[in-house]
Amino acid sequence: MQTISPTPAATLLFRQQPRRHTDGVGHVPSAGTVRRYAKDEEIFGEGDRTAYYYKVVEGTVRTSKLLSDGRRQIGAFYLPGDLFGIEAGDEHRFSAEAVGEAKVVSYKRCGLEGLAANDNDFAVAIVEALMQALARAQDHMLLLGRKSAIEKIATFLLDISERLNEDSFELTMSRTDIADHLGLTIETVSRSLTQLERKGYIALPSTRRVELRDKPALAQLVG
Amino acid sequence: MQTISPTPAATLLFRQQPRRHTDGVGHVPSAGTVRRYAKDEEIFGEGDRTAYYYKVVEGTVRTSKLLSDGRRQIGAFYLPGDLFGIEAGDEHRFSAEAVGEAKVVSYKRCGLEGLAANDNDFAVAIVEALMQALARAQDHMLLLGRKSAIEKIATFLLDISERLNEDSFELTMSRTDIADHLGLTIETVSRSLTQLERKGYIALPSTRRVELRDKPALAQLVG
């Protein structure tokens, strides 16, 4: 989700119009307001009114749902350039928080009404993000429902690596966040990582840093 | 997902226009072609070009993804009135098959180009379906990642019951399909069902028929 380019599907939903400008991470109107969020600060909560759309500028954002007893599922991590918070209904069905320090732009949803008519680009970006999110969710359901712990970790690492376009990267999220994203416990995440390291597929110079050493072997593991 | 009505989110993506007509299961243009599919017949496969949108008329449709070794995840079941097959990209990222005998309408995607300008309704229905699908996927990720076998089954039964608006219903899908939807094995599905029956929460007059006897108790189980 590094760059957002129009797909046939999204394009077809709107009248054809010349695109005006793009910025490499998806076009957005200039009307957004930027805000910094502290580590673990809530951007919106489950049940909040869906008044805005958001885009990550710096840092990482997680969206999550909770069960009544506190069990948590992190639906996705959003990296710089990613849009999030687009939903059906007038209430958010999941919450979003900053993972570490993050900078986020928000766009008033009601500002869209006129936009869709005059400035197609933002509307297209929204539908784009929606379809992207759905595609990701489909993949993630396969991971959650059918993959083993090691396969989950391998898939996760390759996914991050691909989105960052780096074979060596810093994990912005804690083991707890990874566990809640992959449907595991922190202990299993930890054990799986060391297991991959022992096999020589990855290196872990520090707890948060990951280097992919054998991508083909990892790719083998994703199924 | 019995009826599709516009939500603020979808409405905002398009210019306001008087709706022309609705049919109770979501407006669709008259251009669609109906087809019958036999049990397990493929409607589209992973990798197929995304040339159409589809709507279930009769029966049930499942969408699924496979791992290379055959493990399968059923993303969702679609009941009469539900739209499916809407995706980013020009290739389907999952396949769709008929569960039992099914009747399905398909709409050419390229036919939409003009429609979005003149007839907003279908475009709105598409975005609606997209957001619905995403919301469902979010819920399902929580189920797959964080719920126990019994909780999964209870959630599944309540969901079906709600969508059919019946406390007593026929399951159109096999135990294998249920297992692949909930990230379980058929044995665990079977055991969980009998466990719920023994507790008196449900009755199983025949293998495919389910009667919900204690919905509050079941609701307790969904978290």
Add this chain to the structure above:
DNA sequence: CGGGCCGTTGACTCTTGTCAATCGCGGTGG
């Protein structure tokens, strides 16, 4: 230097998966 937090590791438990036998229903053919 000390405390706290996060991560790792180990020992053990338990839920769920695996393998296998049996059941039961529905269809088919004698």
Add this chain to the structure above:
DNA sequence: CCACCGCGATTGACAAGAGTCAACGGCCCG
């Protein structure tokens, strides 16, 4: 019409993968 066959579902015994509980380690920050 009934017996047989086959497939899907259930049940049981056992195995294994992941979770739980607990101790320890390392790192950052005061």
